[in-house]
Amino acid sequence: MGGALTYLERLIRELDARPRGHEITIVVRQGVVDCAAKNIRLAIVDASICESPIRIFLWQQITLPILLWKEKFDLLYSTANFATFFSPCPQILLVRIPLYFSELYKTHILRKKSLSSRLTFTLRSLLISASQKIATHTLFPTASLQQDFFTPKPVDSVRTSINWYGTDPSAFSRNTVPLRTPVRILCTSHYSDYKNYSSLLEGLLRLKNEGSLQFLLTATIDPSLPLFKTVPTASHDLDLMKALGDSLNALGPLPPPQLPALYADADIFVWPSLAESFGHPLIEAMAAGLPIVCSDLPVNRELCADAALYVSPLDSSAWARTIRELALNKGLQDQLIRKTQERIHYFRWDDHVSRILELFSSYEQRVL
Numbered sequence: 380m381g382g383a384l385t386y387l388e389r390l391i392r393e394l395d396a397r398p399r400g401h402e403i404t405i406v407v408r409q410g411v412v413d414c415a416a417k418n419i420r421l422a423i424v425d426a427s428i429c430e431s432p433i434r435i436f437l438w439q440q441i442t443l444p445i446l447l448w449k450e451k452f453d454l455l456y457s458t459a460n461f462a463t464f465f466s467p468c469p470q471i472l473l474v475r476i477p478l479y480f481s482e483l484y485k486t487h488i489l490r491k492k493s494l495s496s497r498l499t500f501t502l503r504s505l506l507i508s509a510s511q512k513i514a515t516h517t518l519f520p521t522a523s524l525q526q527d528f529f530t531p532k533p534v535d536s537v538r539t540s541i542n543w544y545g546t547d548p549s550a551f552s553r554n555t556v557p558l559r560t561p562v563r564i565l566c567t568s569h570y571s572d573y574k575n576y577s578s579l580l581e582g583l584l585r586l587k588n589e590g591s592l593q594f595l596l597t598a599t600i601d602p603s604l605p606l607f608k609t610v611p612t613a614s615h616d617l618d619l620m621k622a623l624g625d626s627l628n629a630l631g632p633l634p635p636p637q638l639p640a641l642y643a644d645a646d647i648f649v650w651p652s653l654a655e656s657f658g659h660p661l662i663e664a665m666a667a668g669l670p671i672v673c674s675d676l677p678v679n680r681e682l683c684a685d686a687a688l689y690v691s692p693l694d695s696s697a698w699a700r701t702i703r704e705l706a707l708n709k710g711l712q713d714q715l716i717r718k719t720q721e722r723i724h725y726f727r728w729d730d731h732v733s734r735i736l737e738l739f740s741s742y743e744q745r746v747l
Contacts, residue, residue, distance in 0.1 A: 383459055383475070385635060385659065386544070390458075393732045395419050401739055404452075406443075439463050454742040456735075462510035469742055472514035474656075477678070478573060479504035480527035481654035487693065488572050488653070491611060511539070516738065518542050520657040523678035542734045543682075545726040546662050551639050553668035558646045561593040561626070562706045565645035565669070567660045568652060569632055570600040570607055575674070575692055577612045579651040580619035582698030587626050592703045594626060596649075597641060601631030642667035647705060650674065653692055658682060665723040670715035672701050682726070686718035 391405055395416040404420040408429055428438045440463060447455060448467045455463060455470040462472050478484050479500065489500060511517045511528070517539045519525035525534060525541055564583075568574045576598070586592045601607065602617050610616070620627055633641070642648070648664035650673035661682050664671050673679045674692035688705060690697045705711055 386458065386475070388635075389728060390732065390735075391416055391419065391421070393728060397732075397736075400736070404450075440465065454739060456739075457510075457514070460507050460510065462513045464509075464513055469515040470513070471738060472510055472517045474507060474511065474517055474519055474524065474528060476507070477524055477527065477654040477656040479507055480524070480530070481573075483676075483692070484573050484654045488611075511535075514538075516540070518735075518738075520544050521678050521681050523676070523681050524656045526677070540738075542731055543726055544657050544659060544662070545728040545731045546659070546666050547728055548666040548723055551663065551666040551668075552643050554643050554645065558706060558709075558712065561595045563644060563646045564594050564596045564649055564702065565641060565647070565664075566596065566598045566649045566651070567633075567638060567641065567663070568599065568650065570604075570610065572610045572612070573653045575651040575653045576600065576616055577619070578693050578695045579649060579698055580616060580623065581695035582702065583626070584619055584622050585695065585699040586703060587623060589699075592706055594702075594706070595628060596623070596626060597628040597630060597645065599632050599641075600629050602629065604631070638663065639667070642669060645669055647672065647702065649698075649702065650679065651690075651692060651698065652676075655679070661687075662723070662726045665719040665726070668716050668719055670705055670712050671719070672698070672705060684718075684722060686715060686722040688715070 387405070387407065394403060395418050397418070399418045404422050405416075406422045406424060409423050409425060424438070428434050439461065443463050444465045444467060447463075452468050455466050455468055456473070457463060457470060458473045458475070460472075460474055460476050462470055489497060492500075515538070519528065519539060519541050520543060522541050525539060529535065566579065568576070570576060583594065583596055586594065602613075602620065607613055620629065642663060645667070646669070648660070648669040648671045650658065650661055650664075650671065652658070652674055653676075655676065655678050658679065661671065661673065661679065665683070665686060671683060671687035672690060673683065673687050675689035676692070679687065680689065688701050690701050705715075
């Protein structure tokens, strides 16, 4: 499940569990969100709306404003980067996609794409920038994304703010078993060009060939899925996966309720991504008390602080070296685990929703 859908499901469940204050309607595509609601209204729209970018755009810019006007809503909360340009009511926009503002992505991935892909990328980045200007207020999940969005201009601290996501720490149990042989390494990232599995797999293959560390990598990727073949490095990554052999357990994407069991069975969590707006799995790994090795990105340092080890994301030898160092150093493991338990208290999902509701309260009662 993608981050946008995970966010929407969690938002629905948390809002529905709270005493009814605002009259809230959430618009969802048919068959997408697998949850019911009692205290909020779910407005189901036909799945065909999302069959093409043009149909989505027309619905957002024509159908939705008419709905807002007819139903006399007081506030629109847009959670997927693009604003409704002719909203008849105030609009809060959540910008949650990092790729359009990541220099690392533009330098190492975008330039290798087709002309049409680069043109589409440019158009969407312009639309997101215009959306922020149109919106009454814009939320960013991290200060890092906010900074990247405005660079090189100064941050608009009046019409924008930061609202960290979170998780429910009680959903995760800590693995108190000492590191085993083979060391169980976990990566719960889906497969995409910016997720940078190549560097991680190359580093782990180096460890396997050296014989310096016995490990089992469990990853939520599946080479049989059509999406896998759309990534430029897919062929190379598939060769790496085959070379890893029984040192790799490729499970494919899993629904959120199955993830806590994966974390509970892991010894080390790795996160090789080149760009992130937040990175839910980092928070989940901290909730599970796992030592973390992740890409050295501002967003990851903002979230994990000193509760992780950081690696230059494209340096496969650094991935190998850092993972081996952590796996063989019990004192370092204990230090990171202790830090994760201190850090996780900053990231609670109910706090994220409370901050949204506080923002809603500065408007009226009917929210879409």
